[in-house]
Amino acid sequence: MYAEERQERVAHLIESEGRVSVLDLASTFDVTAETVRRDLAQLESRGVVRRVHGGAVAPSRTSRLEESVSARTDRNAAAKSRIADAARTLLPSSFSGAVAVDAGTTTGLLAEHIARWRPDAAHRSLVIITNAVSIASIVGTNPDVEVQLLGGRLRGITGAAVGAATVAQLRGVRPDIAFLGANGVHADFGLSTPDQEEAAVKSAYVTAARRTVALVDDSKLGEEALMRFAALDELDTLITSAQPEDRLASALTDAEVEVMVA
Numbered sequence: 001m002y003a004e005e006r007q008e009r010v011a012h013l014i015e016s017e018g019r020v021s022v023l024d025l026a027s028t029f030d031v032t033a034e035t036v037r038r039d040l041a042q043l044e045s046r047g048v049v050r051r052v053h054g055g056a057v058a059p060s061r062t063s064r065l066e067e068s069v070s071a072r073t074d075r076n077a078a079a080k081s082r083i084a085d086a087a088r089t090l091l092p093s094s095f096s097g098a099v100a101v102d103a104g105t106t107t108g109l110l111a112e113h114i115a116r117w118r119p120d121a122a123h124r125s126l127v128i129i130t131n132a133v134s135i136a137s138i139v140g141t142n143p144d145v146e147v148q149l150l151g152g153r154l155r156g157i158t159g160a161a162v163g164a165a166t167v168a169q170l171r172g173v174r175p176d177i178a179f180l181g182a183n184g185v186h187a188d189f190g191l192s193t194p195d196q197e198e199a200a201v202k203s204a205y206v207t208a209a210r211r212t213v214a215l216v217d218d219s220k221l222g223e224e225a226l227m228r229f230a231a232l233d234e235l236d237t238l239i240t241s242a243q244p245e246d247r248l249a250s251a252l253t254d255a256e257v258e259v260m261v262a
Contacts, residue, residue: 003038003039003042006029006031006039007039007042007043009029010025010039010040010043010049010056011043011048011049013025014043014048014049014056014057014058015058018057019055019056019057019058020049020055020056020057021054021055022036022037022040022054022055024055025039025055040055040056044056047059076217076219076241079217079218079219079241079242079262080105080106080109080215080217080241081109082241082262083106083109083215083216083217083239083240083262084106084109084110084112084113084215085113085262086239086260086262087110087113087179087213087215087239088110088113090177090213090237091113091114091117091126091177092120093117093118093119093120093124094120094121094124095124095126096119096123096124096125096126097126097127097175097176097177098126098127098128098129098173098174098175098176099114099126099127099128099129099175099176099177099178099179100128100129100130100170100173100175100177100178100179100205100208100209101114101128101129101130101132101139101178101179102130102131102132102160102178102179102180102181102201102202102205103130103131103132103134103135103158103159103160103181103198104132104158104180104181104215105181106181106215106216106217107135107179107180107181107215108132108134108135108138110179110215111128111134111135111138111139112138114126114128114138114139114142114145115138115139115141115142115145116142117142117144117145118144119144125144125146126144126145126146127145127146127147127148127175128145128147129148129170129173129175130147130148130150131149131150131152131160131161131162131166131201132158132159132160132161133149133154133159133160134159136149148173149161150166150169150170151165151166151169152164152165152166152169152201153165153166153197155195155197155198158195158198160198160201161201162195162197162198162201163197166201166204167200167201167204170201170204170205170207170208171204171207171208173208174208174210175208175209175210176209176210176211177209177210177211177212177213178205178206178208178209178211178212178213179213179215180202180205180206180212180213180214180215181214181215181216182202182214182216182220182225182229183220183223183225184220184222184223184224184225185214185216185221185222185223185232185238185240185244185248186222186223186224186248187222187232187247187248187250188251189224189228190228190229190230190231190232190234190235191214191228191229191231191232191235192223192224192225192226192227192229193225193226193227193229194225194226195226195227196226196227198227198229199227199228199229200229202229202230203229203230206229206230206234206235211236211237212230212234212235212236213235213236213237213238213239214235214237214238214239215239216238216239216240217240217241218240218241218242218244221242221244221245221248222244222245222247222248231255232252232254232255232257233255233256233257235255235257236257236258237257237258237259237260238252238257238258238259238260239260239262240259240260240261240262241261241262242261243259243261244259
């Protein structure tokens with residue numbers, strides 16, 4: 001097979017799968033790993049791929065890539081809906097306490113469930129702590145829910161309050177559960193997000209909560225964004241839409257993280 005034909009096939013694999021491995025490509029094409037690396041170098045020079053450790057990814061998949069909540073709303077919608085449904089089971093009508101809800105599209109779907117939450121007894125109450133204006137607006141329609149909206153500098157791209165004031169407020173609370181989103185969950189790097197200030201708030205949620213639950217669809221498993229906000233062993237439960245691949249699954253087991261596949 002000529003190099004041009006091989007590179008064309010690699011480009012198609014990147015387009016369809018988003019990531020390729022040097023060792024897998026070497027086996028597929030029956031060439032050496034060095035030959036594959038030369039192919040990837042040429043493809044990278046043309047802007048077709050971006051080389052990473054052990055292989056290459058689509059050029060759009062960078063550690064700083066961040067889209068607005070509105071742009072992400074319809075992406076992987078079915079998977080996010082299943083995840084939100086599973087997260088809802090952690091807040092039965094018998095629940096009484098405080099819950100922190102991070103900004104995001106999947107947490108937004110959970111907020112819609114919370115808007116319909118009803119206690120099974122008059123003495124039970126649900127307090128929602130959030131730094132997301134949209135989530136506060138959704139859950140605030142429920143007369144059985146008390147909303148504590150955290151202040152700070154509003155980031156338009158996520159609709160979330162961030163900054164030192166937001167982090168300081170989280171130091172003064174102890175929610176029973178924190179539901180968080182993430183842009184990546186990686187075996188070595190842990191949970192990550194592109195923005196430094198968002199990462200600081202997420203980290204503060206993790207530190208504050210008695211139990212931390214990440215709501216992450218499977219497209220983000222194995223991914224790394226720029227800023228880590230939690231190691232795997234700081235996470236209690238991961239609710240996702242597909243079984244993690246072997247290496248991540250093993251790391252989650254070692255970190256004693258409960259994995260719920262919705």
